[in-house]
Amino acid sequence: MYAIVWLIPALPLAGFLLLVFLGRRMPRAVAAVVGVGSVGLAALATVLVGASFLSAPPAGGAIEERLFGWVSLPSLSFAFGFRVDALTLTMMAVITIVGFLIHLYSSEFMSRDGEFWLFFAYMNLFVSSMLVLVMADNLALLYLGWEGVGLCSYFLIGFWYREPEYCVAARKAFIVTRIGDVSMLLGLALLVSSFATLDIQELLRRAAAGWAPGSALPVVATLLLLGGAVGKSAQLPLQVWLPDAMAGPTPVSALIHAATMVTAGVYLIARLSALYALAPAVQSLVAIVGLATLLLAGLAAIAQVDLKRILAYSTISQIGYMFLGLGVGFYSAAMFHFMVHAFFKALLFLAAGVVIMAQGEEHNIFRMGGLRTALPAVFWTFLIGASSLAALPLVTAGFYSKEWILWGAWQAGRGGPLLWLLGGCLGVLLTSLYSFRAVFVTFFGDQKIRESHLPGARMKIPLVILAALSILGGFIQIPSDIAPVSLFESFIGGVFPKAPGAAEGGSTQILLQVVASALSLIGVLAAYVLYRRGVGAHERLADSDAYRGVRRFLFSGLGFDWVYKWAFVKTFDCAAKLLKGEVVGRAADAIGSANAAIGRALGALQSGRIRWYLVGIALGAVAAVGAAVWL
Amino acid sequence: MIPAIVLLAPLLGGVLAWISGRAGRLWVRIWPLALLVLDFAALLAVWIGGNPDAFHEGAYSFYADLIVPWIPQIGVSVHLVLDGLSLVLSLLAVFIGIVVILVSWKRERDHEGFFYFNITLVLSGVLGTFLAVDLFLFFLFWELMLVPTYFLIVGWGGERRAPAGFKFFLFTQLSGLVMLLAILALYFIHGGSSGVYTFDLFGLIGTPMSSRTSFLLMLGFMAAFAVKLPAVPFHSWLPDAYVEAPLEATILLAALLSKSAAYGILRFVLPLFHDAALAFAPVAYVLGVLSVVYGAVLAFAQTDLKRLIAYSSVSHLGFVLVGIFALSPLALQGSVLQMVSHGVATGALFVVAGFMERRLGHRDLSRMGGLFPLVPRLAGAGVALALVALGVPGSGNFIAEVLIVIGTFQASPLFAVLVSSGLVFSVVYALWMIQRAFHGRAAVSGSLRDLSALEAAGALVMILVVFWLGLHPQPVFDATSRFLQTLQGGA
């Protein structure tokens, strides 16, 4: 079964090529079959590979396959080679399966769009690039996929390219992530100049042997790589692009800007965990970045009114959790949260897509309401997704994944009560507050817009499957004090360095779980009090100036956009305007114009009067004789 | 004999085109095209079947080596060699030549015979610089490129062609004269110290001189190459020349003439003045980084499509300059790959820009928009090539820039950081171009003709070549590595 590994990224790529060259002439149905089918087959292949991986684990815990050479120079060589281990397989499963469900959903969601084929072409290319990213056995190939997903993200955000503001959002996303990418490229350059290889396993071995823990080089290298990770994963300080990226079609938000691409940074750090182990300071920084991001994005999410922007900030915030997990060394927990988050966030976005479609492209939740009865299927699935997001205790997958990270934050060597208090208490409270705010405002109360365009089967089936996964996905890894299930950890744990002091159980853990669960329920309750109970507290608060000021500040994403606009965009524009006149070129032209001026001055002597010329001759004669006299 | 055939075939085509100028529109095109295709086939045959070690000269080895005494009294000979580097670049030149003739196939203009003669003359000049290792001969070809290009700009250019052509001529001619001075100085120093007066590169390598002299002579060579490359701040001829030249000449300028400068640095400056070049490297880095950043910022500021591409070209060639002087194996290979890939990609981008100009009647970005649904093939090609300009993964530019950044990092981390900022800026202008031209609301009412099947096939071939270079660059590396390896030791 391992022989088909290369097919997994190749199938979506083939789909892309077919669609991009022939798609314009394909009937819609054929384009949909090609687009959805290629990802479906890739998912099938992944399941087959995964099944044989589980039943007969390969030697060394990884399938390695080298397709063909790419660059082979004496000082550096890398190839198109894949390496599939448990971590990769987890990512691949999420990418292909969630990707397939979203493709299926899109085949109905996008069916009225004029460039239906192009949408699937981009989506297929995205899936292919993302698979290359996670399967690459060397960092150059990983970087290829890394850039590839960024490119697809650009095209898909700006898919409705007739709207200039969508194009701006797309451009912003590409440029901001490119800044991170360049940082990552420099990180690769540092690694190459130290170890002369880009093969990930080889690199990790050589780094462990060649670098002393905590010395300067690993710190710089991991910092540069972290730059790439925060760019792609929309963490502080490069998080500004993700909320605007919601300009893209909703399935794109679900697939790229929630489930897969934005977690590439998490994958990168997890993949290079051995490297980060050499730079403890940077790893702590990862935790701090994650913590800051999750709080900040959670605060911003509370003030948003656009349903998709709420979800976007919530994505940033949840990836912050994953970074927190990575930072404290609980890699398995971070990956578990990644998987669960992919399920429930994809679900939430897809459900939001149905809602927005049914409300005639209205994004503002305060103009919606009462959809509970109008769209029951969507309501229930959205509720499940929101519960999972809010980590409602015991029944949701989100509870188990988040609990694991919080336990790490409390208990790991680098963690501590402060991390737990800020990240756990505040973060959980914020999360359940904003997610249930969205639920209450959107689905309860009076219906303000009549629903139109109800979803068909191809949109409902993915919702139901994802809802099931959002509940059931959590039960493969349960804390030992509740029930000793540890399937996920035993599957993926071998890839990572051992988490420091991972002993579980005890009364502390139970206490922590109770506090976190209580906070999550308090958040739901607060949302109910503020936004549901008739003319609630929210309306009364809305009158005070202070509240409005805070709200505006939070609404703007805490002012980052404003700062960046003035610090970078305006500066660049000014520089471009200043230089447009070709200041440098002018200097060269000045020589020319000086010559022309001299020429004109001399030309004035050419009066055409013969006597003037004779005067010139005479002056010359005088000068010559004078020179003879004087010298 | 092969180098001579390679060199003379386009020229023969041009002469035949000129002679048959009155016989009709067809022959004028067929002659040069046929001979260029033959040339291309010959070069390919050498690449596939030739023996790269057939001839030796010191540490260097060649596919073919041709020496015919020309003016033995002063040590001038027709010395042409074909090694991997010149082979790859000659292939690029002939390929671009074929593209140029095909692009102009349907275009009617005055004095067509002379027009094609000029084009093939430029090609011969470029091929000559790629093949000649006699400095006198090299200089001859270097200047030979100049005159027909000037004629092309002034004879068939746009509205402001006269000043543009004049500026181009003046810049390149003056800098060329500085190089001539350096060549002569080197000739006399070598003759004076060894008693053998020769212009042959391999005879001149290792001429003993003080480091100060060596540095000055290298500056003389670099003057010519920096202007032709061009490196900021010697670039001010470029935007005008690129914009005012007819499409065919623009393609030649962007794709080939700039490469001849980079090639000159590799072939002559580094072997002749290795230590001086090392001393000069920081300056070259600064010039390169300046070009990268300045070109990118100015590309963003343009509204004229051709001008935008012209500045983007400045930016990309800054990478080449930095990569060459980093002198690490990765950066050198990256630079050569960037030369080839940029040649094809920018050539293709200018072709697309030319197609757009023919259809719209102007090339003002602020009056474009929404072309994607109107002309999907043309816009698709344009988007793909703009993406190549920003280093889309899988393209030749991508892998070349990655290698240059990595290689430069080994030599100087600081300049690697600075030059990589160009990767961000390139995104800014390339996306700006895509969105102004192809995205947004349609600015053109009515219908435009999309690319014909043949035009689309041509554009596709060029795009595929760029991606082939990105996904399978190994043949280029293998061909050029012999020469590039000799550069590092300080031959």
Add this chain to the structure above:
Amino acid sequence: MSPQFSDYALVVAAVLFALGLFGVLARRNVVYVLISVEVMLNAAGLAFISAGSKLGQPDGQVMFIFILTLAAAEASVGLALVIQFYRAYKTLDTDSARELKD
């Protein structure tokens, strides 16, 4: 004969040359310009002859003969030009002939 004739003759030649120059510059009539040129040529001839006499060599006179030939050729061509000039402009004022410019 300590300052000899030839020394004084050189002075005379210088004076004559200066006068000729003055005439060429000051007069605007072409005929006077020609006359002045003849004067200058004469002055040059005188200088040559006195130099030759001073150095005791025949070369001075040979040069004078060449100058004479020159003067003859100059006069013939110059006068032909004067005639054409007069036909074209109906005047002999050199300043009116400014078509040399542009």
Add this chain to the structure above:
Amino acid sequence: MVTVLFFVAGALAIVSTALAVTRPNAVHALLYLIVAILSLSVLFYLLGAPFAAALEVIVYAGAIVVLLLFVVMMLNLSHQSVAEERTLLKPSIWIGPGILAAVLLGALIALLSNGAPAGGDSIEGPAAVGTALFRPYLVGVEIASFLLISGVVGAYHLGRRLKEPRP
């Protein structure tokens, strides 16, 4: 006696030349020029160049000046342009050239007084001149003959009446 003759002839040459370049009447100017030429030929003779003196009279006075005179008469300038010439001879016009010429003269005399190599006057007869002409200066003579030929051709060509006289 010879000395007196020399200085008289020199003074005459200067004065008549000065008059020749300043007279408003062209015919008068030319007559002064003839006087100047004749006095120059006297100087030549006294400097020991009898052959040159003869040529001066024959060629200059006999040919060139007469040619000039013919042209002046042919153009019939003598009367109506005298008044015109007077107006043109204003100080503002001649003062600049005057200064220039004076400076040149001063410089020349300074040069002469600076370093005149010593040596005695000697008489070189026509025979010596002829030998010099046709031995070392033969090429010069040939070139001079070319010059004369081209002068003749040029004069003929230029002197032709144009078919369409310009306005």
